[in-house]
Amino acid sequence: MTDATGADPALRPRGALARLMRRKMALFGLALIVLVVAGALAAPLIAPFAPDEQMFDGLTLEGAPLPPDGRFLFGTDLLGRDLFSRILYGAQTSLIIGVVANGLALLIGTLVGITAGYFRGWIGAALMRFTDLMMAFPALLLAICLAAIFQPSLWIVAMVIALVNWVQTARVIYTETTSLATRDFIAACRTLGAGTGRILFRHILPHLVPTIIVWGTLGISTTVLLEATLSFLGVGVQPPTPSWGNIIFENQTYFQSAPWLVFIPGAAIILLALAFNLVGDALRDVLDPTQRGRD
Amino acid sequence: MAAYLLRRLMVSALILLGVSFITFFLLYVLPADPVRQIAGRSATAETVENIRRELGLDRPFIVQYGHYLAGLVQGDLGRSYLQKTQVAELIASRLPATLLLMLGAISAELLIGLTFGIVAALKRGTILDQTLMMTSFVTVSAPQFVVSLLLLYVFAVKLGWFPIGGYGTPAHLVLPALTLGILGSGWYSRMMRSSMIDVLRADFIRTARAKGLTRARVVLGHALPNAILPVIAMIGIDIGIFMGGIVVVESVFGWPGIGQLAWQAIQRVDIPIIMGVTLVSAVAIVLGNLLADLVAPFIDPRIKLK
Numbered sequence: 001m002t003d004a005t006g007a008d009p010a011l012r013p014r015g016a017l018a019r020l021m022r023r024k025m026a027l028f029g030l031a032l033i034v035l036v037v038a039g040a041l042a043a044p045l046i047a048p049f050a051p052d053e054q055m056f057d058g059l060t061l062e063g064a065p066l067p068p069d070g071r072f073l074f075g076t077d078l079l080g081r082d083l084f085s086r087i088l089y090g091a092q093t094s095l096i097i098g099v100v101a102n103g104l105a106l107l108i109g110t111l112v113g114i115t116a117g118y119f120r121g122w123i124g125a126a127l128m129r130f131t132d133l134m135m136a137f138p139a140l141l142l143a144i145c146l147a148a149i150f151q152p153s154l155w156i157v158a159m160v161i162a163l164v165n166w167v168q169t170a171r172v173i174y175t176e177t178t179s180l181a182t183r184d185f186i187a188a189c190r191t192l193g194a195g196t197g198r199i200l201f202r203h204i205l206p207h208l209v210p211t212i213i214v215w216g217t218l219g220i221s222t223t224v225l226l227e228a229t230l231s232f233l234g235v236g237v238q239p240p241t242p243s244w245g246n247i248i249f250e251n252q253t254y255f256q257s258a259p260w261l262v263f264i265p266g267a268a269i270i271l272l273a274l275a276f277n278l279v280g281d282a283l284r285d286v287l288d289p290t291q292r293g294r295d
Numbered sequence: 296m297a298a299y300l301l302r303r304l305m306v307s308a309l310i311l312l313g314v315s316f317i318t319f320f321l322l323y324v325l326p327a328d329p330v331r332q333i334a335g336r337s338a339t340a341e342t343v344e345n346i347r348r349e350l351g352l353d354r355p356f357i358v359q360y361g362h363y364l365a366g367l368v369q370g371d372l373g374r375s376y377l378q379k380t381q382v383a384e385l386i387a388s389r390l391p392a393t394l395l396l397m398l399g400a401i402s403a404e405l406l407i408g409l410t411f412g413i414v415a416a417l418k419r420g421t422i423l424d425q426t427l428m429m430t431s432f433v434t435v436s437a438p439q440f441v442v443s444l445l446l447l448y449v450f451a452v453k454l455g456w457f458p459i460g461g462y463g464t465p466a467h468l469v470l471p472a473l474t475l476g477i478l479g480s481g482w483y484s485r486m487m488r489s490s491m492i493d494v495l496r497a498d499f500i501r502t503a504r505a506k507g508l509t510r511a512r513v514v515l516g517h518a519l520p521n522a523i524l525p526v527i528a529m530i531g532i533d534i535g536i537f538m539g540g541i542v543v544v545e546s547v548f549g550w551p552g553i554g555q556l557a558w559q560a561i562q563r564v565d566i567p568i569i570m571g572v573t574l575v576s577a578v579a580i581v582l583g584n585l586l587a588d589l590v591a592p593f594i595d596p597r598i599k600l601k
Contacts, residue, residue: 149325233542263441
């Protein structure tokens with residue numbers, strides 16, 4: 001890859017990683033991500049209770065949820081289930097959707113962007129006009145509408161999010177590809193008889209990797225927020241599968257007397273989205289030389 | 296300029312046509328049957344068929360779309376399936392509330408975002424700067440419903456300063472507008488900060504300082520008017536983001552705008568209303584982007600409208 005890109009050594013992952021590590025904010029974000037991933041993976045081992053276990057002693061005698069204490073770290077929910085265990089399993093949902101939906105959006109966006117940017121003619125024009133069209137859609141409204149009409153499952157939610165979220169990536173990749181396509185080294189490849197596929201995937205794509213990494217990281221944050229919003233409206237991941245959004249959806253009527261049921265999962269959503277934003281922003285500074293030194 | 300505007304408006308019309316086609320198509324192919332919603336569970340097959348014929352939903356897709364389009368060019372958005380009222384009237388009755396919320400939200404965004412951005416730029420590199428920028432990161436990472444519920448809990452439930460939801464007095468506007476304002480302020484404060492830093496480096500600022508003007512006059516009188524221009528262009532784009540997001544805030548606060556109208560329509564598969572709100576939002580987004588592009592040459596004279 002290094003030969004094909006001919007990239008500045010500073011752009012190689014090792015150098016970038018080292019510079020990333022020097023940023024306190026990025027480290028904080030990275031630590032949060034590691035924490036959530038570890039919590040999600042180890043959920044079956046560290047969760048004190050099963051996420052859907054309704055406990056007799058999980059409610060007060062009047063049937064109200066219990067506030068956080070030693071036994072129930074984050075308290076219990078309306079059905080007497082342990083909130084801490086549900087948050088741990090909910091992390092799995094958020095991360096699966098974050099990775100799957102965002103991966104899919106990134107794939108669509110990159111393919112559309114690279115194709116439109118390299119083939120200028122009618123294919124490129126048609127793809128970019130379609131992208132413009134998608135930009136004019138009220139994305140959240142479209143996502144809510146699609147999710148509400150399909151009986152949503154985890155995978156449907158991921159697909160809906162991918163369908164509304166690829167547009168930004170496509171535009172960024174398109175702009176970069178158009179400028180790369182006119183560069184001398186690409187003309188040289190063509191003169192040497194390289195085929196279109198080879199030029200696109202061996203010579204242009206490697207140059208787009210930093211951009212894809214940056215947008216991929218920032219995109220996870222958007223995806224996590226979108227999933228939480230859909231689940232909060234009741235059209236996302238369906239109970240009993242716990243997701244941070246649907247925990248709030250299930251318990252919001254009680255939020256005046258049991259605020260922890262809303263604000264603990266709420267804080268989890270904010271922290272995870274913040275973590276990916278911090279790391280993505282730092283990656284942009286580190287990987288994109290034109291952005292360097294701007295702050 | 297006139298030629299540019301004319302061309303852009305034509306492109307916008309084509310984009311809206313595309314939006315209407317895709318939305319109509321999606322609602323046609325998706326597995327939701329509006330007729331079942333209208334007829335109710337106990338309806339006989341015959342009743343269901345009658346309603347379907349009455350609404351013209353038994354006709355082929357292209358005929359239905361053509362019919363819709365023919366109405367659309369005359370400003371007719373059809374009738375709601377369930378409420379039987381004109382969609383255009385329903386939207387017109389809800390639009391003032393949404394526009395009021397938008398005005399409140401954008402004012403709050405600018406107030407918070409510009410203040411944070413200017414202070415951060417002036418105190419560049421200090422703890423205060425880092426705290427403000429960290430805050431901007433948190434605000435762009437927070438979902439609307441969490442911030443809505445948090446503000447409701449603190450200012451309505453605990454402190455009782457504002458009503459818990461509804462519409463009518465200025466007090467009702469504060470919390471929903473503040474929710475959107477806090478969430479949107481992050482982008483503005485980051486943009487204002489970097490724009491302000493660029494301007495503060497310029498020669499004319501040094502001249503102004505050398506003339507012995509007070510710091511306040513240099514910042515507010517000389518730097519701010521120049522630094523604020525890129526931020527103004529962003530308001531146009533922000534309108535689009537706003538239109539996408541009102542569904543959540545309007546339903547949490549019980550704000551009777553078009554977001555709430557859309558959410559109710561989605562739950563009842565009331566297709567004409569969904570179409571109408573989507574189109575109105577798309578118009579707002581397209582106009583917002585056009586506004587941003589029109590402002591651009593004033594910000595950077597190198598940009599030419601073409």
